[in-house]
Amino acid sequence: MKAKKTWILVADAAHARFMENLGPGRGLAELTDREIENLIPPTRDLGTDRPGRNHESVGGARHGMAPKADWHDQVKEAFAKDLADRLNAEYSNKTFDRLVLVAPPKTLGHIRSALNPKTTEIVEAELNKDLTGATIDEIAAHVSKVFAV
Secondary structure, three states, X not given: OOOOOEEEEEEOOOEEEEEEEOOOOOOOEEOHHXXXXXXXXXXXXXXXXXXOEEEOOOOOOEEEOOOOOOHHHHHHHXXXXXXXXXXXXXXXXXXXXXXXXXXXXXXXXXXXXXXXXXXXXXXXXXXXXXXXXXXXXXHHHHHOOOOOO
């Protein structure tokens, strides 16, 4: 019987690392060729950096208006969607059999909502922590609490 290949995605809003596990007791192997970095540009490069102005209906006073969009949140959400699209494509190519997601709660929610139903079915575990800066041994220790590494 062929060993099931499990991918572990460790991500936040700006970085993603992919790891692989080939069965219990085999630990994690980092897939260094798949590491992704999301460069989040400064607000001035994303859109207007100053809120619009509004005239008072009586008198000549002007007030700043609160911005309606958080440009950084939109970039972070698009990155999470891109990660989900990559996972969907890799799973449809049978690159892995199971999936473990490790990300902060907001990023985890964005990834989860963008996964297609077939990929969602093979998610074995989720861990809502930011471990992108952790060593592979630290990640393995955390992941082993929710999935046999």
